[in-house]
Amino acid sequence: MITGMSPYDPSAFLPFAVTVDLVVLTVRGHALCALAVRRGEPPFEGRWALPGGFVRGEENLAEAAARELAEETGLCVQDPGSDAPTGTAHLEQLATYGDPGRDPRMRVVSVAHLALAPDLPAPRAGGDAEGARWAPVRDLLGEDLIGGDGARRDAEPPAPLAFDHARILADGVERARSKIEYSSLATAFCPSEFTVGELRRVYEAVWGVALDPRNFHRKVTGTPGFLVPSGGTTTRQGGRPAQLFRAGGATVLNPPMLRPEI
Amino acid sequence: MITGMSPYDPSAFLPFAVTVDLVVLTVRGHALCALAVRRGEPPFEGRWALPGGFVRGEENLAEAAARELAEETGLCVQDPGSDAPTGTAHLEQLATYGDPGRDPRMRVVSVAHLALAPDLPAPRAGGDAEGARWAPVRDLLGEDLIGGDGARRDAEPPAPLAFDHARILADGVERARSKIEYSSLATAFCPSEFTVGELRRVYEAVWGVALDPRNFHRKVTGTPGFLVPSGGTTTRQGGRPAQLFRAGGATVLNPPMLRPEI
DNA sequence: AGAATAGTGTCTATGAGACAGTATGAG
């Protein structure tokens, strides 16, 4: 890493603050939602932001992100062996943002992480944040201004997120939309047992499209390793009882579940 | 970014050094190669490493990566408008590595970038690096120890890369292998004009497989926006003259060019 | 002529999308 400088110039080393920011996504109702915290201090005081915090001296980036996630939501990172009381989430590194001036106070490089969680937990405000909530992604990004399809007429004007968090959130959402195509990650949005219909509603919420229930059923049950029947059935959605499944061992989907174009 | 700490703890802010490391890939002969520089100072003195350097105060991460790339190779980042003399390359952020102890001297967070370049330039050592070379990825990663297929019996023992650069390189290679499936990025390995056969050899080198020339031709010429004929022909590969193409405007390939499994 | 590469055509298996039709519960 400290190689290839020409000429070698120690004065080029200047100290940065390094933080982790979290894009925590879940599906509530029929909408893709993200965790937002209200800022309790300047800059952007009172505005919504992504949760995050400094990386500490003894932890690596993934550990810092997992710690922040636990502080904000109580969620533990999915890890076979450690049984979590409140729920488990998928966590992965997203991208790093380090433009000069993205934080007016100092030079901050933020390593954003993406977390996918089931709907179970109620958000809990951590520490100095005055509040936390699950907000529909379309509200946070102000995507529905022209929307002819999504009928939204809420009073709340979409105050933009603090810092460059709108871009980070957009990048995280696009990563999630893309990854559930060719991986089994959509099950991270579901509780440990779920039906094919519930999994389909996850795909519909993340992609924002309607899917054919019959073709979807044939596809996901036909992909080896994606779903394993857990034996039980449920009728919590109404209608004929549906078979319950757990996530199978497969992480990569072959063939992929390509989202319909436009 | 500086939100959600509980309790708010200014002492948690400790200074990091932030660097960019580069995974620069090209196709030489029939092998995927990466740019490696020899370290001229401890730690890991004399060992091969990825090129990289500190992020300066006034530049963002992409600018720092582009500057390092130009210093090491003379390549300019692909950008319609700016005509580069030595050649252009694709550049994108890869991932960030920040484990404590990855650099024994201090806490360093490295934002790795991935660059894809055509074979034109000879590597030029920058500044304090005592040398630079294009090395086959399989040599740098020591992947060919058991290889029954790839006949390699070179004298050079694969001394592992310095720091955690082997992992960074592996991540970059995997990103490149995956991205040429569903994007037109493979053309970044080609000169401005190229034949279908040359493009196929790029895919074969990156994936390490043999592809059917006839199906490949039908596929790439049938994907709209991937290739546009430039009018000329060439016979530099021997055999019947081949039509020359340029990269089309499409960045995403639909349908994708899926690599054969196993 | 023979070797090498370029390019076209043809067959087959597989999967996606559209949609008919049946099964089983709640009210």
Added chain:
DNA sequence: CTCATACTGTCTCATAGACACTATTCT
């Protein structure tokens, strides 16, 4: 009964992979 959801089956079209065949150059 009606309605909602679950599930199965069938048809058609597009595409991938395998491979025969022709075209054009070089040695």
